[in-house]
Amino acid sequence: MAEPVVTEKKITLSKHDRFKVAWRTQFLQGSWNYERMQNGGWCYSMIPALNKLYQKKEDRVAAYQRHLEFFNTHPYVTSPIIGVTLSLEEERANGAPIDDAAIQGVKVGMMGPLAGVGDPVFWFTVRPMIGALGASLALGGSIMGPILFFVAWNIIRFATIWYTQEFGYKAGNAITDDLSGGLLQMITRGASMMGMFVIGALIERWVNIKFTPVVSRIQQQKGAYIEWDKLPSGHAGIKEALSQQAAGRTLDKVKVTTLQDNLDSLIPGLVPLLLTFLCMWLLKKNVSPIVIILGIFVIGIVGHVIGLL
Amino acid sequence: MSGISMVLVVIVAFFAGMEGILDEWQFHQPLVACTLIGLVTGHLTEGIMLGGSLQMIALGWANVGAAVAPDAALAAVASSIILVQGGQGVKGIGPAVAIAIPLAVAGLFLTMIVRTITVAIVHLMDKAAKEGSSKMIDFWQYVSICLQGLRIAIPAALLLVIPASSVRGMLEAMPAWLNDGMSIGGGMVVAVGYAMVINMMASREVWPFFIIGFVVAALSDLTLIAIGALGISLALMYLALDKGGSSNGNNNGGNSNTGDPLGDILDDY
Numbered sequence: 185m186a187e188p189v190v191t192e193k194k195i196t197l198s199k200h201d202r203f204k205v206a207w208r209t210q211f212l213q214g215s216w217n218y219e220r221m222q223n224g225g226w227c228y229s230m231i232p233a234l235n236k237l238y239q240k241k242e243d244r245v246a247a248y249q250r251h252l253e254f255f256n257t258h259p260y261v262t263s264p265i266i267g268v269t270l271s272l273e274e275e276r277a278n279g280a281p282i283d284d285a286a287i288q289g290v291k292v293g294m295m296g297p298l299a300g301v302g303d304p305v306f307w308f309t310v311r312p313m314i315g316a317l318g319a320s321l322a323l324g325g326s327i328m329g330p331i332l333f334f335v336a337w338n339i340i341r342f343a344t345i346w347y348t349q350e351f352g353y354k355a356g357n358a359i360t361d362d363l364s365g366g367l368l369q370m371i372t373r374g375a376s377m378m379g380m381f382v383i384g385a386l387i388e389r390w391v392n393i394k395f396t397p398v399v400s401r402i403q404q405q406k407g408a409y410i411e412w413d414k415l416p417s418g419h420a421g422i423k424e425a426l427s428q429q430a431a432g433r434t435l436d437k438v439k440v441t442t443l444q445d446n447l448d449s450l451i452p453g454l455v456p457l458l459l460t461f462l463c464m465w466l467l468k469k470n471v472s473p474i475v476i477i478l479g480i481f482v483i484g485i486v487g488h489v490i491g492l493l
Numbered sequence: 494m495s496g497i498s499m500v501l502v503v504i505v506a507f508f509a510g511m512e513g514i515l516d517e518w519q520f521h522q523p524l525v526a527c528t529l530i531g532l533v534t535g536h537l538t539e540g541i542m543l544g545g546s547l548q549m550i551a552l553g554w555a556n557v558g559a560a561v562a563p564d565a566a567l568a569a570v571a572s573s574i575i576l577v578q579g580g581q582g583v584k585g586i587g588p589a590v591a592i593a594i595p596l597a598v599a600g601l602f603l604t605m606i607v608r609t610i611t612v613a614i615v616h617l618m619d620k621a622a623k624e625g626s627s628k629m630i631d632f633w634q635y636v637s638i639c640l641q642g643l644r645i646a647i648p649a650a651l652l653l654v655i656p657a658s659s660v661r662g663m664l665e666a667m668p669a670w671l672n673d674g675m676s677i678g679g680g681m682v683v684a685v686g687y688a689m690v691i692n693m694m695a696s697r698e699v700w701p702f703f704i705i706g707f708v709v710a711a712l713s714d715l716t717l718i719a720i721g722a723l724g725i726s727l728a729l730m731y732l733a734l735d736k737g738g739s740s741n742g743n744n745n746g747g748n749s750n751t752g753d754p755l756g757d758i759l760d761d762y
Contacts, residue, residue, distance in 0.1 A: 210515065210518075211517075211638060214638035214667075215615060215618070215633065216514055216608055218609055219606055219615060224611070224614070224618050227618065227622070228631060229736050235627055241625045244627070248630065249623070259515075297730035304694055306695055307555035308555070308693050315524065316552060317721075318522055319544070319545040319552075322524055322528070322541045323549075327541060329524065329545060330541060332743055333524050333740075334518075334519065352595065368669060373699075373732065374729070376696065376698075377699050377727070377732075378702075379699075379702070380695065380699040381702040381703065381705060381723070381724035382706060382720060382724050383687050383691060383703065383706065384702070385706040385710035385720045385724075386552070386687060387603030387684065387687055388706075388711055389717075390549055391680070391681060392681065392683075394677075451708070453710070453711065456681075456684060459684045460684045461688075463684050463688030464688040467685075473685055473689060474594075476685050478594065479676060480678050480681050480682045480684075480685065481594065481678035481679075484677040484680075485673070
């Protein structure tokens with residue numbers, strides 16, 4: 185018995201087609217709207233594939249329309265979903281009985297869990313980390329800061345888009361089982377750990393608060409400070425002063441201890457930590473971040489005027 | 494500022510506006526946007542430094558679900574234009590950062606307006622789909638991206654029209670205590686971004702990582718890359734141990750000889 189399937193010509197998406205889709209995915213959020221969110225960008229991304237798979241006008245109309253349904257997730261993790269949808273559309277174009285509901289079901293089923301991975305991994309771990317690295321270089325005026333941020337970010341981003349789309353395309357329907365499995369959950373957990381570790385470090389390093397009130401002034405003993413009037417003149421004097429300082433002598437006769445010095449001897453960065461906890465508490469009380477930010481500026485100005493900061 | 498610089502600034506602003514919604518290449522992040530504006534106006538170093546300061550504040554700003562974050566694009570573009578026009582050099586970075594914050598709020602409202610306009614645009618896309626015209630769907634996608642670009646490009650152009658002398662006059666009229674106070678506020682305001690990130694990620698499991706990170710950061714010999722490497726290693730170790738522990742737990746039921754020699758010794762003891 186001859187199989188009739190053999191005579192049917194099979195349409196497949198080439199690597200080039202899939203790359204075109206991946207490129208277009210980068211404009212996913214361009215038409216973000218309050219009604220169906222990323223639907224326009226989604227349809228826009230799928231168009232090269234849809235046009236290749238469907239030649240008849242009524243097929244195309246149906247395809248465009250089913251890809252203008254509601255969609256919203258993190259922009260980069262859209263790619264594995266695109267990949268799966270591409271493989272479904274390809275099978276459908278070759279005659280497999282896949283209806284609109286199945287395709288929409290896969291999209292909606294995947295976007296929730298994946299958004300839960302994309303946000304902590306990209307917005308709360310990778311971007312703060314690379315951003316802080318670049319910013320810390322930039323604060324010193326180094327052009328390497330912005331370049332490092334831009335290049336590193338875009339390599340990671342496009343690699344994610346392309347490889348996860350390919351992964352989704354090859355795994356096809358099977359990926360939906362994977363989602364409930366351990367892998368995604370492990371990535372999210374690992375990213376959260378990493379992110380929290382770095383955030384802890386960043387708070388210590390980059391939140392600046394200095395309390396200026398003087399706690400004590402102590403007259404130091406002879407020999408604990410540099411006696412400027414007894415130094416030799418000229419560069420010999422500078423050299424002598426530097427070597428005395430290196431030996432542990434202080435610059436002034438009076439040792440001034442500010443409130444900040446006392447706090448630092450407890451643990452460096454204690455006040456920034458407390459300030460962060462305060463902000464977290466306010467945010468949980470649904471105080472708008474904007475209000476908190478403006479409030480902190482007011483505190484900074486008032487604190488400076490009364491001599492506290 | 495020369496005519497060419499002005500045109501380039503508006504182009505940079507346009508890119509920043511597009512990216513503010515696309516969130517892909519990150520042209521709207523202060524580190525990139527401020528640097529580019531510094532570059533095209535011949536104030537590269539100030540631009541980079543402003544970008545660094547603003548980036549620290551904007552680290553935790555992200556649009557998640559329905560939550561709305563301040564808009565980094567307008568903040569970065571407008572504050573760097575003001576920095577350049579003010580002509581105070583590096584000294585002007587503190588006030589520029591402070592000015593950027595209300596602008597971030599203004600940018601937010603502009604985004605919301607454009608996102609509402611695009612509702613009408615997707616209906617036009619529906620119509621194009623009905624006619625089977627993929628060209629028109631593409632076209633409307635480009636139109637809405639351009640609208641987002643104009644969202645920042647227009648305010649930037651308006652700022653450029655204000656004469657540099659009046660920007661300078663306004664900045665110089667600010668008393669020193671206000672300037673210094675704003676710089677101090679800028680040092681503290683970074684905490685809000687971190688707090689937003691922590692609120693998103695914190696769980697009982699990850700708090701120890703936070704504490705270790707915080708304590709370790711006091712060792713000033715460690716660069717951020719070293720800290721990052723330490724964090725990755727700790728997370729990997731934790732996950733590996735966790736996985737090993739649970740699979741051991743499952744396998745050990747039958748024979749307790751495999752897997753964990755030290756555990757066996759302790760059990761026997």
